[in-house]
Amino acid sequence: MARRKTEERRGQPADPCTLVIFGASGDLGKRKLFPALLNLKRGGLLRDELAVVGLATSEMTSEAFRERLTEDLRTFAPEDVDSDLWKWLAGRVSYTPGNFRSPEAYERLAEALKAAGEAHGTGGNVLFYLATPPEFFGDIADGIHAAGLAAEPPGSWRRLIIEKPFGHDHDSARELNARLRRAFEERQIYRIDHYLGKETVQNLMVFRFANGIFEPIWNRRYIDHVQITVAETVGVEQRGRYYEQAGALRDMVPNHLLQLLALTAMEPPSSFEAESVRDEKGKVLRAIQPLTPEEVLVRTVRGQYGPGTDPAHPAAAYRAESRVAPDSNTETYVALRLGVDNWRWADVPFYLRTGKRLPCQHTEVSIAFRRPPHRLFEGTEVGVMTPNVLVLHMQPDEGISLSFQAKVPGPVVRTGNVEMDFNYADYFGRTPSTGYETLLYDCMCGDATLFQRADSVEDGWSVVAPILDVWKALPPRTFPNYPAGSWGPREADELLARDGRAWRHITD
Ligand code: BG6
Numbered sequence: 001m002a003r004r005k006t007e008e009r010r011g012q013p014a015d016p017c018t019l020v021i022f023g024a025s026g027d028l029g030k031r032k033l034f035p036a037l038l039n040l041k042r043g044g045l046l047r048d049e050l051a052v053v054g055l056a057t058s059e060m061t062s063e064a065f066r067e068r069l070t071e072d073l074r075t076f077a078p079e080d081v082d083s084d085l086w087k088w089l090a091g092r093v094s095y096t097p098g099n100f101r102s103p104e105a106y107e108r109l110a111e112a113l114k115a116a117g118e119a120h121g122t123g124g125n126v127l128f129y130l131a132t133p134p135e136f137f138g139d140i141a142d143g144i145h146a147a148g149l150a151a152e153p154p155g156s157w158r159r160l161i162i163e164k165p166f167g168h169d170h171d172s173a174r175e176l177n178a179r180l181r182r183a184f185e186e187r188q189i190y191r192i193d194h195y196l197g198k199e200t201v202q203n204l205m206v207f208r209f210a211n212g213i214f215e216p217i218w219n220r221r222y223i224d225h226v227q228i229t230v231a232e233t234v235g236v237e238q239r240g241r242y243y244e245q246a247g248a249l250r251d252m253v254p255n256h257l258l259q260l261l262a263l264t265a266m267e268p269p270s271s272f273e274a275e276s277v278r279d280e281k282g283k284v285l286r287a288i289q290p291l292t293p294e295e296v297l298v299r300t301v302r303g304q305y306g307p308g309t310d311p312a313h314p315a316a317a318y319r320a321e322s323r324v325a326p327d328s329n330t331e332t333y334v335a336l337r338l339g340v341d342n343w344r345w346a347d348v349p350f351y352l353r354t355g356k357r358l359p360c361q362h363t364e365v366s367i368a369f370r371r372p373p374h375r376l377f378e379g380t381e382v383g384v385m386t387p388n389v390l391v392l393h394m395q396p397d398e399g400i401s402l403s404f405q406a407k408v409p410g411p412v413v414r415t416g417n418v419e420m421d422f423n424y425a426d427y428f429g430r431t432p433s434t435g436y437e438t439l440l441y442d443c444m445c446g447d448a449t450l451f452q453r454a455d456s457v458e459d460g461w462s463v464v465a466p467i468l469d470v471w472k473a474l475p476p477r478t479f480p481n482y483p484a485g486s487w488g489p490r491e492a493d494e495l496l497a498r499d500g501r502a503w504r505h506i507t508d
Contacts, residue, residue: 014040014444015157016049017125018116020109022100022140023132024054024065028163030072033131036436038077038085045441049123051116054095055109065095079432092120100136106147113149124156127443134165138179145183152188160184161443163192164255165246166452169468170461177454190443191452195256197435200398200424202450204263204365205277207392207400214390215268217369218344224370224387225349227504228260231358235305235315235484236332240323247330249302249467252354254460258285259452261350264365265340274448278456285459289339296470298498303333303489305357306480315357315484329475332356333482335492337499338463349499353492357484360508363394368501386417389504398424 019037021029040046054065070090073081096112098105113126126149130140141160144150152158160180167173180189195201208214217223230252236243243251262281269276291299308315318324318332333355340350369388386405393399400422405415442450481489487503496502 011045012445013045013047014441015125015446016047016120016122017127017157017444018051018053018113018120018122019127019129019440020053020055020113021129021131022055022136023130024095025056025058025060025068026131027076028131029054030069030076031078032434032436033129033440034069034073034089035077035079035081036434036440037089038081039432039434039437040441041085041088042082042432043437045437049121050092051120051122052089052093053109053112053116054093055098055105055112056095057097057099059097060095062094066090066093069093078434092116100132100143101139103143103146106143106149109144110147110149124153125158125444126156127159127161129161130163137162138176141180141183150184150188157188157446158184159188159190159443159446161190161192161439163194165250166191166255166457167461168245168250170458170465173457173461177457181454186454187448189454190439190448191454191457192439193255193259193452194435194439195259196450196452197437197439198394199433200392200394201260201263202438203398204260204392205272209268218367220344220346220348222369223348224368225351225499225501226261226264227364227366227368228257228264228350228352229362229364229366229504229506230257230260230354231360231362231506232354232356233358233361235318235357236321236324238322240321243332244324244328244330248332248334248354248356249464249471253334253336253352254457254464255452257352257354258288258460258463260365261288261338261340261352262456264367265345265350267344272449274451277449278453282453282456282459283342284340285456285463287340287342287345288463289341290462291338291466293466293470296467299337299495300467300471301333301335301489301491301495302331302471302476303355303482303492304328304330304476304479305332305355305482305484308357308484310485313485317480317484318356319480329479331471331476331479333358333488333492335488335495336467337495349501351496351501351503353488353503355482355488358487359485360506361396362506364391364504364506365394366391366504368504391504 021033037046073086094112094116096108098108116122117124128144130137132140150158167176208218262284265284266280269280305318307317319326319328335353338350338352367390371387389403391401402420403417406418408414408416439450493503
């Protein structure tokens with residue numbers, strides 16, 4: 001089915017379809033996917049012609065699965081579940097037990113799809129959602145393909161959604177992409193970066209390209225540097241086994257942080273069609289200067305949290321977390337200085353930082369503008385002026401603020417730093433969202449704009465590859481090097497101080 005233009009379909013219910021969730025009894029289903037379906041239904045964006053087939057290894061009947069989900073949603077759904085809506089959805093949910101690696105599972109799935117299609121009039125449209133550990137991605141895609149379920153019956157679509165990690169480095173990502181493409185065509189594959197499901201992340205494009213005033217100054221002539229911060233207060237929680245292999249760099253940078261960078265730095269696309277947007281983002285990723293081994297040493301910082309120092313908020317060291325080696329060298333913090341080699345951004349540093357157990361949960365992109373060219377106030381009390389900073393706040397509060405200088409009232413010429421603030425909730429209120437509504441809806445409508453194409457996944461890995469190589473060759477000697485609850489290692493401040501800059505001061 002041809003991709004419909006965003007403007008044409010907004011507000012229309014998505015296509016009829018059967019959603020197959022592999023790994024249906026896991027966390028993602030109860031916390032995000034089922035609550036997101038309920039929110040979509042509430043917003044009138046799902047048709048009655050919808051069915052959900054859960055597939056997982058536990059032996060269970062459909063009825064038992066529905067009962068379990070009812071309980072789980074009570075505990076894990078981010079909002080209270082509306083019982084009428086849940087009744088509507090539960091009536092469309094069935095379950096098929098199966099081992100992801102056994103052909104029988106796919107035979108049973110084919111039967112379940114037929115039954116769901118007949119019972120709920122979903123036609124031949126099927127969305128396969130892989131909510132499983134990544135080691136199953138390739139096998140499941142093969143299984144679907146071998147059972148003939150990836151092929152699109154005339155007039156229907158078949159799509160596959162997968163979520164990161166897409167491999168653990170450039171080569172494994174390429175292999176995975178190649179394997180997925182043996183089972184599905186690229187246009188059928190929807191790779192989720194859940195950051196792109198966040199409203200304010202999507203708003204970055206609207207902010208830049210739907211407002212005439214910013215684009216003329218969105219370049220090296222006016223912008224001094226860009227900072228991207230994704231700070232988390234949580235530690236690794238129960239994910240030690242995965243995190244030990246991944247670390248902060250793999251976990252956050254090639255995907256979430258680089259997607260934020262790409263949206264901030266990309267050229268205006270010629271349209272909001274998926275391919276135009278993805279082409280422009282791809283150009284930015286490919287323009288990021290590859291770091292030489294020497295540059296890795298001076299432009300990257302890694303850290304690992306030790307125990308917290310505030311007795312009011314005791315926090316264990318990373319090495320004391322469950323499923324973490326007591327002498328682990330895995331980084332839980334990373335800061336980078338990257339450059340984008342193109343006409344618009346030459347010589348404008350992009351500083352990226354992300355870490356666990358930082359003082360507050362906060363995601364933002366901040367654009368620091370150059371100082372005014374003529375220091376009119378030199379020699380007065382106003383001699384040192386803070387440059388303008390535009391901050392796009394993404395979480396927890398969504399909004400935009402611009403700081404600028406204003407005269408402090410009184411006979412002495414003094415300036416103060418003031419802020420113009422726009423807060424999303426003040427204008428638009430709060431809409432219940434898990435962050436998955438738009439992604440599921442877009443996929444059901446065939447709009448791939450917010451999903452990562454194979455090349456962008458591989459480009460992301462290319463950016464971090466030299467860092468992974470150098471870090472592997474030179475194990476860290478100072479871990480743990482920041483206390484839980486602090487803003488990361490001292491070296492991260494030095495990274496900017498060497499350039500005469502500082503990280504933006506972020507408070508709760
Ligand atoms: C995930 C990472 O992709 O993103 C996690 O694997 C991280 O380690 C999470 O905590 C952050 O997402 P959010 O939406 O909470 O900012």
